[in-house]
Amino acid sequence: MSQKITTKEQVLSLIDSYDYFLFDCDGVLWLGDHLLPHVPETLDLLKEKNKTVIFVTNNSTKSRDDYLGKFKKLGIDGITKDEVFGSSYASAVYIDKILKLPKDKKVWVLGEEGIEKELKELGYTTIGGSDPSLVQHGVTFDPDHPLLVNLDEDVGAVLAGLTLNLNYLKLSITMQYLLKDNKSLPFIATNIDSTFPSKGKLLIGAGSIIETVAFASGRQPDAVCGKPNQSMMNSIKADNPGLQTNPKRGLMIGDRLNTDMKFGRDGGLDTLLVLTGIETEANVHSQAKEVAPTFYADKLGDLYELSK
Amino acid sequence: MSQKITTKEQVLSLIDSYDYFLFDCDGVLWLGDHLLPHVPETLDLLKEKNKTVIFVTNNSTKSRDDYLGKFKKLGIDGITKDEVFGSSYASAVYIDKILKLPKDKKVWVLGEEGIEKELKELGYTTIGGSDPSLVQHGVTFDPDHPLLVNLDEDVGAVLAGLTLNLNYLKLSITMQYLLKDNKSLPFIATNIDSTFPSKGKLLIGAGSIIETVAFASGRQPDAVCGKPNQSMMNSIKADNPGLQTNPKRGLMIGDRLNTDMKFGRDGGLDTLLVLTGIETEANVHSQAKEVAPTFYADKLGDLYELSK
Structure with missing residues:
Protein backbone atom coordinates (compact mmCIF):
# COMPACT_ATOMS: atom_id res chain seq x y z
CA MET A 1 0.00 0.00 0.00
CA ASN A 59 13.22 14.29 -23.30
CA SER A 60 15.96 13.86 -25.89
CA THR A 61 15.37 17.16 -27.67
CA LYS A 62 17.51 18.91 -25.03
CA SER A 63 21.14 18.39 -24.02
CA ARG A 64 22.31 18.73 -20.41
CA ASP A 65 23.46 22.28 -21.17
CA ASP A 66 20.00 23.07 -22.57
CA TYR A 67 18.50 21.76 -19.33
CA LEU A 68 20.71 24.00 -17.20
CA GLY A 69 19.33 26.91 -19.24
CA LYS A 70 15.78 25.76 -18.62
CA PHE A 71 16.33 25.39 -14.85
CA LYS A 72 17.76 28.90 -14.68
CA LYS A 73 14.99 30.40 -16.83
CA LEU A 74 12.32 28.94 -14.57
CA GLY A 75 14.10 30.27 -11.45
CA ILE A 76 15.74 27.09 -10.21
CA ASP A 77 19.31 28.15 -9.44
CA GLY A 78 22.51 26.35 -8.64
CA ILE A 79 21.99 23.18 -10.70
CA THR A 80 25.17 21.73 -12.19
CA LYS A 81 25.68 19.68 -15.31
CA ASP A 82 26.66 16.53 -13.41
CA GLU A 83 23.27 16.60 -11.67
CA VAL A 84 21.40 16.21 -14.98
CA PHE A 85 20.88 12.88 -16.81
CA GLY A 86 18.90 13.15 -20.05
CA SER A 87 18.12 10.35 -22.52
CA SER A 88 20.23 12.13 -25.16
CA TYR A 89 23.23 12.07 -22.80
CA ALA A 90 22.47 8.48 -21.74
CA SER A 91 22.33 7.46 -25.42
CA ALA A 92 25.65 9.14 -26.20
CA VAL A 93 27.25 7.44 -23.20
CA TYR A 94 25.79 4.11 -24.33
CA ILE A 95 27.28 4.52 -27.82
CA ASP A 96 30.64 5.47 -26.35
CA LYS A 97 30.98 3.17 -23.34
CA ILE A 98 28.88 0.12 -24.21
CA LEU A 99 28.96 -0.02 -28.02
CA LYS A 100 32.48 1.40 -27.96
CA LEU A 101 31.86 2.92 -31.39
CA PRO A 102 35.19 4.23 -32.74
CA LYS A 103 35.34 8.02 -32.84
CA ASP A 104 35.96 8.04 -36.60
CA LYS A 105 32.53 6.48 -37.14
CA LYS A 106 29.51 8.73 -37.59
CA VAL A 107 26.08 8.44 -35.99
CA TRP A 108 22.94 8.88 -38.10
CA VAL A 109 20.49 10.85 -35.96
CA LEU A 110 16.70 10.90 -36.23
CA GLY A 111 16.13 13.58 -33.65
CA GLU A 112 16.87 17.11 -32.56
CA GLU A 113 19.85 19.11 -31.36
CA GLY A 114 19.98 17.70 -27.83
CA ILE A 115 21.20 14.39 -29.23
CA GLU A 116 23.71 16.03 -31.56
CA LYS A 117 25.22 18.17 -28.80
CA GLU A 118 25.76 15.23 -26.44
CA LEU A 119 27.33 13.08 -29.17
CA LYS A 120 29.62 15.94 -30.17
CA GLU A 121 30.73 16.41 -26.57
CA LEU A 122 31.89 12.79 -26.62
CA GLY A 123 33.78 13.33 -29.86
CA TYR A 124 31.39 11.89 -32.43
CA THR A 125 30.37 13.34 -35.78
CA THR A 126 26.64 13.20 -36.46
CA ILE A 127 24.75 13.16 -39.73
CA GLY A 128 21.03 13.79 -40.23
CA GLY A 129 19.41 15.32 -37.14
CA SER A 130 18.94 19.05 -37.52
CA ASP A 131 20.74 19.29 -40.91
CA PRO A 132 18.78 22.07 -42.66
CA SER A 133 19.08 20.35 -46.05
CA LEU A 134 16.69 17.67 -44.77
CA VAL A 135 13.90 20.20 -44.39
CA GLN A 136 14.76 22.57 -47.23
CA HIS A 137 11.65 21.42 -49.12
CA GLY A 138 9.56 21.32 -45.94
CA VAL A 139 7.09 18.47 -46.08
CA THR A 140 7.61 17.81 -49.81
CA PHE A 141 9.50 14.56 -50.27
CA ASP A 142 12.60 14.70 -52.47
CA PRO A 143 13.40 11.14 -53.64
CA ASP A 144 16.68 12.39 -55.14
CA HIS A 145 18.02 14.01 -51.96
CA PRO A 146 21.78 13.27 -51.82
CA LEU A 147 21.56 11.97 -48.25
CA LEU A 148 18.96 9.43 -49.39
CA VAL A 149 20.68 8.47 -52.62
CA ASN A 150 24.23 8.20 -51.23
CA LEU A 151 24.38 6.54 -47.84
CA ASP A 152 27.46 7.44 -45.82
CA GLU A 153 29.74 4.41 -45.44
CA ASP A 154 31.20 5.88 -42.24
CA VAL A 155 27.91 5.68 -40.36
CA GLY A 156 28.36 3.13 -37.57
CA ALA A 157 25.14 3.50 -35.58
CA VAL A 158 21.59 4.84 -35.83
CA LEU A 159 20.22 6.85 -32.90
CA ALA A 160 16.52 7.72 -32.93
CA GLY A 161 14.54 9.93 -30.60
CA LEU A 162 11.83 12.55 -30.58
CA THR A 163 11.72 15.04 -33.39
CA LEU A 164 8.90 17.49 -33.91
CA ASN A 165 10.46 18.63 -37.21
CA LEU A 166 9.49 15.38 -38.83
CA ASN A 167 9.18 14.66 -42.52
CA TYR A 168 9.06 11.66 -44.84
CA LEU A 169 12.64 12.21 -46.00
CA LYS A 170 14.08 11.87 -42.48
CA LEU A 171 12.11 8.69 -41.87
CA SER A 172 13.10 7.24 -45.25
CA ILE A 173 16.83 7.86 -44.80
CA THR A 174 16.71 6.42 -41.28
CA MET A 175 15.10 3.31 -42.74
CA GLN A 176 17.89 2.94 -45.35
CA TYR A 177 20.51 2.90 -42.58
CA LEU A 178 18.47 0.37 -40.60
CA LEU A 179 18.36 -1.92 -43.66
CA LYS A 180 21.99 -1.26 -44.64
CA ASP A 181 24.62 -4.02 -44.52
CA ASN A 182 22.01 -6.68 -43.86
CA LYS A 183 20.48 -4.76 -40.94
CA SER A 184 23.74 -4.83 -39.00
CA LEU A 185 24.15 -1.19 -37.88
CA PRO A 186 23.29 -0.82 -34.17
CA PHE A 187 19.84 0.75 -33.68
CA ILE A 188 19.59 2.82 -30.48
CA ALA A 189 16.46 4.54 -29.14
CA THR A 190 16.72 7.45 -26.71
CA ASN A 191 13.44 6.30 -25.12
CA ILE A 192 10.23 4.60 -26.15
CA ASP A 193 7.54 6.72 -24.49
CA SER A 194 4.55 6.43 -26.82
CA THR A 195 3.19 9.88 -25.89
CA PHE A 196 3.97 12.95 -23.84
CA PRO A 197 1.63 15.51 -22.30
CA SER A 198 1.62 19.06 -23.67
CA LYS A 199 -0.92 21.80 -23.01
CA GLY A 200 -3.52 19.36 -21.76
CA LYS A 201 -3.12 17.01 -24.73
CA LEU A 202 -1.18 13.86 -25.38
CA LEU A 203 1.19 14.28 -28.31
CA ILE A 204 3.19 11.74 -30.35
CA GLY A 205 6.18 10.51 -28.32
CA ALA A 206 9.61 9.26 -29.37
CA GLY A 207 8.45 5.66 -29.14
CA SER A 208 5.69 6.22 -31.70
CA ILE A 209 8.06 7.85 -34.19
CA ILE A 210 10.59 5.07 -33.67
CA GLU A 211 7.78 2.57 -34.27
CA THR A 212 7.46 3.84 -37.87
CA VAL A 213 11.04 3.03 -38.81
CA ALA A 214 10.98 -0.15 -36.71
CA PHE A 215 7.89 -1.42 -38.54
CA ALA A 216 9.23 -0.36 -41.93
CA SER A 217 12.61 -2.02 -41.41
CA GLY A 218 11.39 -5.05 -39.52
CA ARG A 219 13.76 -4.24 -36.65
CA GLN A 220 13.26 -3.28 -33.02
CA PRO A 221 15.83 -1.04 -31.27
CA ASP A 222 18.84 -2.97 -29.99
CA ALA A 223 18.94 -0.72 -26.94
CA VAL A 224 16.65 1.81 -25.28
CA CYS A 225 18.49 4.38 -23.19
CA GLY A 226 15.72 6.28 -21.40
CA LYS A 227 13.68 5.40 -18.32
CA MET B 1 4.60 -26.57 -56.90
CA ASN B 59 -1.58 2.96 -53.54
CA SER B 60 -4.04 5.30 -51.82
CA THR B 61 -2.41 8.53 -52.99
CA LYS B 62 -4.31 8.25 -56.27
CA SER B 63 -8.05 8.13 -57.00
CA ARG B 64 -9.49 5.97 -59.80
CA ASP B 65 -9.57 9.04 -62.04
CA ASP B 66 -5.90 9.68 -61.28
CA TYR B 67 -5.16 6.08 -62.27
CA LEU B 68 -6.91 6.50 -65.61
CA GLY B 69 -4.60 9.44 -66.24
CA LYS B 70 -1.56 7.35 -65.36
CA PHE B 71 -2.62 4.48 -67.65
CA LYS B 72 -3.08 6.93 -70.53
CA LYS B 73 0.21 8.72 -69.86
CA LEU B 74 2.12 5.45 -69.96
CA GLY B 75 0.44 4.44 -73.23
CA ILE B 76 -2.14 1.96 -71.92
CA ASP B 77 -5.37 3.00 -73.65
CA GLY B 78 -9.01 2.14 -73.24
CA ILE B 79 -9.09 1.52 -69.48
CA THR B 80 -12.35 2.54 -67.81
CA LYS B 81 -13.03 3.69 -64.27
CA ASP B 82 -15.00 0.57 -63.37
CA GLU B 83 -11.94 -1.54 -64.17
CA VAL B 84 -9.89 0.17 -61.44
CA PHE B 85 -10.06 -0.69 -57.72
CA GLY B 86 -7.70 1.33 -55.51
CA SER B 87 -7.44 1.19 -51.75
CA SER B 88 -8.69 4.79 -51.54
CA TYR B 89 -11.86 3.78 -53.42
CA ALA B 90 -12.19 0.57 -51.40
CA SER B 91 -11.89 2.59 -48.17
CA ALA B 92 -14.54 5.06 -49.28
CA VAL B 93 -16.87 2.21 -50.22
CA TYR B 94 -16.21 0.59 -46.84
CA ILE B 95 -17.11 3.78 -44.98
CA ASP B 96 -20.27 4.17 -47.05
CA LYS B 97 -21.54 0.60 -47.41
CA ILE B 98 -20.21 -1.23 -44.35
CA LEU B 99 -19.87 1.51 -41.72
CA LYS B 100 -22.91 3.28 -43.21
CA LEU B 101 -21.51 6.59 -41.96
CA PRO B 102 -24.20 9.27 -42.41
CA LYS B 103 -23.36 11.76 -45.15
CA ASP B 104 -23.51 14.69 -42.74
CA LYS B 105 -20.56 13.22 -40.85
CA LYS B 106 -17.03 14.18 -41.83
CA VAL B 107 -14.01 11.94 -42.29
CA TRP B 108 -10.64 12.96 -40.83
CA VAL B 109 -8.02 12.00 -43.42
CA LEU B 110 -4.33 11.25 -42.82
CA GLY B 111 -3.39 10.89 -46.46
CA GLU B 112 -3.33 12.48 -49.87
CA GLU B 113 -5.81 13.63 -52.48
CA GLY B 114 -6.68 10.17 -53.82
CA ILE B 115 -8.55 9.45 -50.59
CA GLU B 116 -10.27 12.84 -50.54
CA LYS B 117 -11.49 12.52 -54.13
CA GLU B 118 -13.03 9.10 -53.60
CA LEU B 119 -14.78 10.16 -50.40
CA LYS B 120 -16.12 13.28 -52.09
CA GLU B 121 -17.50 11.21 -54.97
CA LEU B 122 -19.52 9.27 -52.42
CA GLY B 123 -20.84 12.50 -50.87
CA TYR B 124 -18.61 12.86 -47.82
CA THR B 125 -16.85 15.96 -46.53
CA THR B 126 -13.26 15.42 -45.55
CA ILE B 127 -11.07 17.31 -43.11
CA GLY B 128 -7.29 17.12 -42.81
CA GLY B 129 -5.69 15.38 -45.79
CA SER B 130 -4.23 17.89 -48.23
CA ASP B 131 -5.51 20.99 -46.35
CA PRO B 132 -2.70 23.52 -46.99
CA SER B 133 -3.06 25.02 -43.50
CA LEU B 134 -1.61 21.77 -42.10
CA VAL B 135 1.69 22.36 -43.88
CA GLN B 136 1.82 26.16 -43.84
CA HIS B 137 4.71 26.03 -41.37
CA GLY B 138 6.33 23.09 -43.16
CA VAL B 139 7.98 20.76 -40.68
CA THR B 140 7.74 23.23 -37.79
CA PHE B 141 5.13 22.01 -35.32
CA ASP B 142 2.47 24.50 -34.30
CA PRO B 143 0.92 23.34 -31.00
CA ASP B 144 -1.72 26.07 -31.31
CA HIS B 145 -2.97 25.10 -34.77
CA PRO B 146 -6.78 25.51 -34.76
CA LEU B 147 -7.33 22.00 -36.16
CA LEU B 148 -5.36 20.58 -33.23
CA VAL B 149 -6.88 22.81 -30.57
CA ASN B 150 -10.51 22.53 -31.72
CA LEU B 151 -11.46 19.02 -32.77
CA ASP B 152 -14.43 18.90 -35.15
CA GLU B 153 -17.44 17.33 -33.44
CA ASP B 154 -18.84 16.25 -36.82
CA VAL B 155 -15.96 13.89 -37.56
CA GLY B 156 -17.39 10.36 -37.61
CA ALA B 157 -14.43 8.31 -38.82
CA VAL B 158 -10.65 8.41 -39.22
CA LEU B 159 -9.15 7.18 -42.49
CA ALA B 160 -5.37 6.79 -42.67
CA GLY B 161 -3.18 5.94 -45.63
CA LEU B 162 0.10 6.87 -47.24
CA THR B 163 1.19 10.48 -47.18
CA LEU B 164 4.58 11.66 -48.32
CA ASN B 165 3.75 15.21 -47.12
CA LEU B 166 4.03 14.11 -43.55
CA ASN B 167 4.58 16.30 -40.52
CA TYR B 168 4.18 16.09 -36.76
CA LEU B 169 1.03 18.20 -36.80
CA LYS B 170 -0.85 15.77 -39.07
CA LEU B 171 0.15 12.82 -36.90
CA SER B 172 -0.77 14.65 -33.71
CA ILE B 173 -4.24 15.67 -34.90
CA THR B 174 -4.91 12.15 -36.17
CA MET B 175 -4.01 10.86 -32.73
CA GLN B 176 -6.47 13.27 -31.04
CA TYR B 177 -9.33 11.87 -33.15
CA LEU B 178 -8.25 8.31 -32.37
CA LEU B 179 -8.38 9.11 -28.63
CA LYS B 180 -11.58 11.18 -28.89
CA ASP B 181 -14.82 10.04 -27.26
CA ASN B 182 -13.10 7.20 -25.43
CA LYS B 183 -11.46 5.88 -28.61
CA SER B 184 -14.84 5.24 -30.24
CA LEU B 185 -14.42 6.81 -33.71
CA PRO B 186 -13.94 4.08 -36.36
CA PHE B 187 -10.27 3.82 -37.44
CA ILE B 188 -9.88 2.70 -41.06
CA ALA B 189 -6.59 2.00 -42.85
CA THR B 190 -6.36 2.08 -46.64
CA ASN B 191 -3.70 -0.64 -46.46
CA ILE B 192 -0.93 -1.77 -44.16
CA ASP B 193 2.01 -2.37 -46.51
CA SER B 194 5.08 -1.61 -44.40
CA THR B 195 7.16 -0.50 -47.40
CA PHE B 196 6.96 0.14 -51.11
CA PRO B 197 9.70 0.00 -53.76
CA SER B 198 10.78 3.24 -55.43
CA LYS B 199 13.85 3.80 -57.60
CA GLY B 200 15.58 0.69 -56.33
CA LYS B 201 14.91 1.50 -52.69
CA LEU B 202 12.31 0.51 -50.15
CA LEU B 203 10.48 3.54 -48.78
CA ILE B 204 8.16 3.98 -45.80
CA GLY B 205 4.74 2.47 -46.59
CA ALA B 206 1.25 3.35 -45.38
CA GLY B 207 1.40 0.63 -42.75
CA SER B 208 4.49 2.14 -41.13
CA ILE B 209 2.93 5.60 -40.94
CA ILE B 210 -0.29 4.14 -39.54
CA GLU B 211 1.83 2.28 -36.97
CA THR B 212 2.88 5.64 -35.47
CA VAL B 213 -0.65 6.75 -34.66
CA ALA B 214 -1.66 3.21 -33.72
CA PHE B 215 1.20 2.94 -31.20
CA ALA B 216 0.58 6.46 -29.87
CA SER B 217 -3.15 5.92 -29.39
CA GLY B 218 -2.96 2.30 -28.29
CA ARG B 219 -5.38 1.31 -31.07
CA GLN B 220 -5.06 -0.90 -34.14
CA PRO B 221 -7.17 -0.12 -37.26
CA ASP B 222 -10.71 -1.48 -37.05
CA ALA B 223 -10.59 -2.29 -40.76
CA VAL B 224 -7.91 -2.51 -43.45
CA CYS B 225 -9.27 -1.95 -46.95
CA GLY B 226 -6.31 -2.81 -49.22
CA LYS B 227 -4.94 -6.16 -50.37
Missing part, protein backbone atom coordinates in the same frame (compact mmCIF):
# COMPACT_ATOMS: atom_id res chain seq x y z
CA SER A 2 1.46 3.36 -1.01
CA GLN A 3 1.74 5.90 1.80
CA LYS A 4 0.44 9.40 1.11
CA ILE A 5 2.66 12.21 2.38
CA THR A 6 0.44 14.61 4.33
CA THR A 7 2.25 15.48 7.60
CA LYS A 8 5.44 17.24 8.76
CA GLU A 9 6.50 14.12 10.60
CA GLN A 10 6.30 12.05 7.40
CA VAL A 11 8.32 14.61 5.48
CA LEU A 12 11.10 14.81 8.06
CA SER A 13 11.28 11.02 8.27
CA LEU A 14 11.34 10.76 4.48
CA ILE A 15 14.15 13.29 4.11
CA ASP A 16 16.06 11.48 6.82
CA SER A 17 15.69 8.13 5.09
CA TYR A 18 17.40 8.99 1.82
CA ASP A 19 20.69 10.50 0.63
CA TYR A 20 19.93 10.50 -3.12
CA PHE A 21 16.85 12.19 -4.57
CA LEU A 22 16.26 11.43 -8.26
CA PHE A 23 13.72 13.62 -10.04
CA ASP A 24 11.82 13.31 -13.28
CA CYS A 25 11.42 16.88 -14.61
CA ASP A 26 8.27 17.51 -16.68
CA GLY A 27 5.19 16.86 -14.54
CA VAL A 28 7.27 17.01 -11.33
CA LEU A 29 9.29 20.26 -11.37
CA TRP A 30 7.36 21.97 -14.14
CA LEU A 31 4.57 21.53 -16.65
CA GLY A 32 5.93 22.69 -20.01
CA ASP A 33 7.14 26.22 -19.26
CA HIS A 34 5.24 26.61 -16.00
CA LEU A 35 7.15 26.02 -12.74
CA LEU A 36 5.16 24.02 -10.16
CA PRO A 37 4.63 25.53 -6.67
CA HIS A 38 7.49 25.55 -4.13
CA VAL A 39 9.81 23.48 -6.28
CA PRO A 40 12.92 25.68 -5.76
CA GLU A 41 12.24 25.77 -2.02
CA THR A 42 11.97 21.97 -1.90
CA LEU A 43 15.25 21.55 -3.76
CA ASP A 44 16.93 24.10 -1.48
CA LEU A 45 15.65 22.23 1.57
CA LEU A 46 17.22 19.00 0.32
CA LYS A 47 20.51 20.68 -0.55
CA GLU A 48 20.67 22.35 2.88
CA LYS A 49 20.49 18.87 4.35
CA ASN A 50 23.39 17.79 2.08
CA LYS A 51 21.26 15.50 -0.06
CA THR A 52 22.39 14.62 -3.58
CA VAL A 53 19.82 15.67 -6.20
CA ILE A 54 19.80 14.16 -9.70
CA PHE A 55 17.48 15.12 -12.56
CA VAL A 56 16.51 12.31 -14.91
CA THR A 57 14.56 13.05 -18.08
CA ASN A 58 13.55 11.14 -21.20
CA PRO A 228 12.68 2.76 -17.32
CA ASN A 229 15.72 1.12 -18.93
CA GLN A 230 18.43 0.47 -16.36
CA SER A 231 21.35 1.54 -18.54
CA MET A 232 20.52 5.10 -17.47
CA MET A 233 20.37 4.03 -13.81
CA ASN A 234 23.70 2.28 -14.16
CA SER A 235 25.29 5.50 -15.45
CA ILE A 236 23.87 7.37 -12.46
CA LYS A 237 25.12 4.74 -10.02
CA ALA A 238 28.57 4.78 -11.63
CA ASP A 239 28.78 8.48 -10.76
CA ASN A 240 27.34 7.96 -7.27
CA PRO A 241 29.05 4.99 -5.57
CA GLY A 242 26.96 5.40 -2.40
CA LEU A 243 23.82 4.74 -4.41
CA GLN A 244 25.49 1.78 -6.09
CA THR A 245 26.31 0.20 -2.73
CA ASN A 246 23.01 0.97 -1.08
CA PRO A 247 20.20 1.74 -3.54
CA LYS A 248 17.70 1.88 -0.67
CA ARG A 249 19.27 5.24 0.25
CA GLY A 250 17.83 6.58 -3.01
CA LEU A 251 14.31 7.87 -3.76
CA MET A 252 13.04 8.20 -7.33
CA ILE A 253 10.41 10.94 -7.66
CA GLY A 254 8.24 11.05 -10.78
CA ASP A 255 4.79 11.44 -12.28
CA ARG A 256 4.52 8.22 -14.30
CA LEU A 257 3.98 4.75 -12.92
CA ASN A 258 5.19 2.87 -16.00
CA THR A 259 8.42 4.81 -16.53
CA ASP A 260 9.55 6.77 -13.45
CA MET A 261 8.28 4.43 -10.75
CA LYS A 262 9.40 1.33 -12.66
CA PHE A 263 12.80 2.94 -13.25
CA GLY A 264 13.33 3.54 -9.54
CA ARG A 265 11.93 0.19 -8.46
CA ASP A 266 13.98 -1.81 -10.99
CA GLY A 267 17.06 0.02 -9.74
CA GLY A 268 16.32 -1.03 -6.15
CA LEU A 269 15.32 2.49 -5.01
CA ASP A 270 12.21 3.54 -3.14
CA THR A 271 9.72 5.65 -5.08
CA LEU A 272 7.53 8.74 -4.68
CA LEU A 273 4.78 9.49 -7.19
CA VAL A 274 3.51 13.06 -7.51
CA LEU A 275 0.06 13.75 -8.91
CA THR A 276 0.98 16.92 -10.86
CA GLY A 277 1.58 14.98 -14.08
CA ILE A 278 -0.16 12.12 -15.79
CA GLU A 279 -1.40 9.90 -12.96
CA THR A 280 -4.37 10.17 -10.59
CA GLU A 281 -4.86 9.01 -7.00
CA ALA A 282 -7.16 6.26 -8.38
CA ASN A 283 -4.28 4.99 -10.51
CA VAL A 284 -2.11 4.70 -7.39
CA HIS A 285 -4.75 2.66 -5.58
CA SER A 286 -5.27 0.33 -8.52
CA GLN A 287 -1.60 -0.73 -8.54
CA ALA A 288 -0.71 -4.23 -7.39
CA LYS A 289 1.24 -4.20 -4.12
CA GLU A 290 4.54 -5.23 -5.71
CA VAL A 291 4.48 -2.33 -8.20
CA ALA A 292 2.81 0.37 -6.09
CA PRO A 293 5.02 3.39 -5.33
CA THR A 294 6.46 3.55 -1.82
CA PHE A 295 4.96 7.05 -1.32
CA TYR A 296 2.76 9.48 -3.16
CA ALA A 297 2.00 13.17 -2.75
CA ASP A 298 -0.23 15.74 -4.39
CA LYS A 299 2.83 17.67 -5.49
CA LEU A 300 6.58 17.84 -4.93
CA GLY A 301 6.25 21.24 -3.19
CA ASP A 302 4.34 19.51 -0.36
CA LEU A 303 7.72 18.41 1.00
CA TYR A 304 8.58 22.07 1.59
CA GLU A 305 5.12 23.22 2.64
CA LEU A 306 4.66 20.43 5.19
CA SER A 307 8.19 20.78 6.57
CA LYS A 308 7.59 24.31 7.89
CA SER B 2 4.22 -23.34 -58.88
CA GLN B 3 4.30 -23.79 -62.65
CA LYS B 4 6.56 -21.41 -64.59
CA ILE B 5 5.03 -20.01 -67.79
CA THR B 6 7.57 -20.52 -70.58
CA THR B 7 5.69 -21.92 -73.63
CA LYS B 8 2.99 -20.84 -76.08
CA GLU B 9 0.91 -23.87 -75.12
CA GLN B 10 0.91 -22.86 -71.46
CA VAL B 11 -0.12 -19.30 -72.30
CA LEU B 12 -3.01 -20.36 -74.50
CA SER B 13 -4.21 -22.85 -71.91
CA LEU B 14 -3.89 -20.19 -69.18
CA ILE B 15 -5.88 -17.62 -71.12
CA ASP B 16 -8.52 -20.24 -71.84
CA SER B 17 -8.86 -21.17 -68.19
CA TYR B 18 -9.88 -17.75 -66.85
CA ASP B 19 -12.49 -15.08 -67.57
CA TYR B 20 -11.33 -12.51 -64.97
CA PHE B 21 -7.77 -11.19 -64.86
CA LEU B 22 -6.98 -9.11 -61.79
CA PHE B 23 -3.76 -7.09 -61.88
CA ASP B 24 -1.66 -5.39 -59.29
CA CYS B 25 -0.17 -2.29 -60.97
CA ASP B 26 3.24 -1.20 -59.67
CA GLY B 27 5.77 -3.96 -60.25
CA VAL B 28 3.45 -5.70 -62.74
CA LEU B 29 2.38 -3.11 -65.35
CA TRP B 30 4.99 -0.50 -64.55
CA LEU B 31 7.83 0.35 -62.19
CA GLY B 32 7.23 3.89 -60.99
CA ASP B 33 6.89 5.86 -64.22
CA HIS B 34 8.47 3.21 -66.45
CA LEU B 35 6.12 0.93 -68.41
CA LEU B 36 7.20 -2.73 -68.41
CA PRO B 37 7.70 -4.51 -71.79
CA HIS B 38 4.67 -5.61 -73.84
CA VAL B 39 2.14 -4.72 -71.18
CA PRO B 40 -0.31 -2.91 -73.52
CA GLU B 41 -0.08 -5.80 -75.99
CA THR B 42 -0.83 -8.33 -73.24
CA LEU B 43 -3.87 -6.36 -72.09
CA ASP B 44 -5.07 -6.00 -75.71
CA LEU B 45 -4.68 -9.76 -76.20
CA LEU B 46 -6.89 -10.45 -73.19
CA LYS B 47 -9.49 -7.90 -74.23
CA GLU B 48 -9.61 -9.34 -77.77
CA LYS B 49 -10.54 -12.63 -76.16
CA ASN B 50 -13.32 -10.88 -74.21
CA LYS B 51 -11.65 -11.29 -70.88
CA THR B 52 -12.55 -8.97 -67.99
CA VAL B 53 -9.52 -7.06 -66.70
CA ILE B 54 -9.49 -5.43 -63.27
CA PHE B 55 -6.70 -3.32 -61.79
CA VAL B 56 -6.22 -3.60 -58.04
CA THR B 57 -3.80 -1.30 -56.24
CA ASN B 58 -2.98 -0.47 -52.65
CA PRO B 228 -4.78 -8.79 -48.96
CA ASN B 229 -7.93 -7.85 -47.04
CA GLN B 230 -11.01 -9.43 -48.59
CA SER B 231 -13.29 -6.41 -48.29
CA MET B 232 -11.66 -5.18 -51.51
CA MET B 233 -12.22 -8.56 -53.15
CA ASN B 234 -15.84 -8.54 -52.04
CA SER B 235 -16.37 -5.17 -53.73
CA ILE B 236 -14.87 -6.57 -56.94
CA LYS B 237 -17.04 -9.67 -56.77
CA ALA B 238 -20.14 -7.58 -56.14
CA ASP B 239 -19.48 -5.84 -59.47
CA ASN B 240 -18.64 -9.13 -61.25
CA PRO B 241 -21.23 -11.78 -60.38
CA GLY B 242 -19.50 -14.40 -62.55
CA LEU B 243 -16.43 -14.15 -60.35
CA GLN B 244 -18.60 -14.32 -57.25
CA THR B 245 -20.21 -17.57 -58.42
CA ASN B 246 -17.04 -19.17 -59.69
CA PRO B 247 -13.87 -17.60 -58.27
CA LYS B 248 -11.75 -20.29 -59.97
CA ARG B 249 -12.47 -18.47 -63.27
CA GLY B 250 -10.36 -15.60 -61.90
CA LEU B 251 -6.58 -15.16 -61.94
CA MET B 252 -4.85 -12.65 -59.63
CA ILE B 253 -1.57 -11.38 -61.10
CA GLY B 254 0.89 -9.57 -58.86
CA ASP B 255 4.47 -9.12 -57.71
CA ARG B 256 4.14 -9.71 -53.96
CA LEU B 257 3.56 -13.03 -52.28
CA ASN B 258 2.27 -11.64 -48.98
CA THR B 259 -0.25 -9.19 -50.45
CA ASP B 260 -1.17 -9.93 -54.07
CA MET B 261 -0.89 -13.71 -54.00
CA LYS B 262 -2.56 -13.95 -50.60
CA PHE B 263 -5.32 -11.63 -51.79
CA GLY B 264 -6.12 -13.86 -54.78
CA ARG B 265 -5.78 -17.11 -52.86
CA ASP B 266 -7.96 -15.96 -49.96
CA GLY B 267 -10.60 -14.95 -52.51
CA GLY B 268 -10.58 -18.44 -54.05
CA LEU B 269 -8.82 -17.33 -57.26
CA ASP B 270 -5.78 -18.85 -58.91
CA THR B 271 -2.61 -16.75 -58.86
CA LEU B 272 0.26 -15.70 -61.12
CA LEU B 273 3.38 -14.10 -59.66
CA VAL B 274 5.57 -11.96 -61.91
CA LEU B 275 9.22 -11.39 -61.08
CA THR B 276 9.40 -7.74 -62.22
CA GLY B 277 8.70 -6.41 -58.74
CA ILE B 278 9.79 -7.38 -55.28
CA GLU B 279 10.06 -11.20 -55.37
CA THR B 280 12.72 -13.55 -56.79
CA GLU B 281 12.47 -17.05 -58.25
CA ALA B 282 14.11 -18.35 -55.05
CA ASN B 283 11.25 -16.82 -53.04
CA VAL B 284 8.74 -18.73 -55.17
CA HIS B 285 10.51 -22.03 -54.56
CA SER B 286 10.73 -21.44 -50.83
CA GLN B 287 6.93 -21.15 -50.49
CA ALA B 288 5.02 -23.94 -48.78
CA LYS B 289 2.79 -25.83 -51.22
CA GLU B 290 -0.47 -24.44 -49.82
CA VAL B 291 0.64 -20.82 -50.28
CA ALA B 292 2.73 -21.13 -53.46
CA PRO B 293 1.31 -19.21 -56.45
CA THR B 294 -0.42 -21.32 -59.10
CA PHE B 295 1.89 -19.90 -61.80
CA TYR B 296 4.84 -17.58 -62.09
CA ALA B 297 6.51 -15.80 -65.00
CA ASP B 298 9.51 -13.57 -65.51
CA LYS B 299 7.21 -10.75 -66.57
CA LEU B 300 3.60 -10.08 -67.54
CA GLY B 301 4.62 -9.34 -71.16
CA ASP B 302 5.66 -13.00 -71.52
CA LEU B 303 1.98 -13.80 -72.03
CA TYR B 304 2.04 -11.72 -75.22
CA GLU B 305 5.54 -12.68 -76.34
CA LEU B 306 4.98 -16.42 -75.93
CA SER B 307 1.52 -16.30 -77.55
CA LYS B 308 2.88 -15.21 -80.93
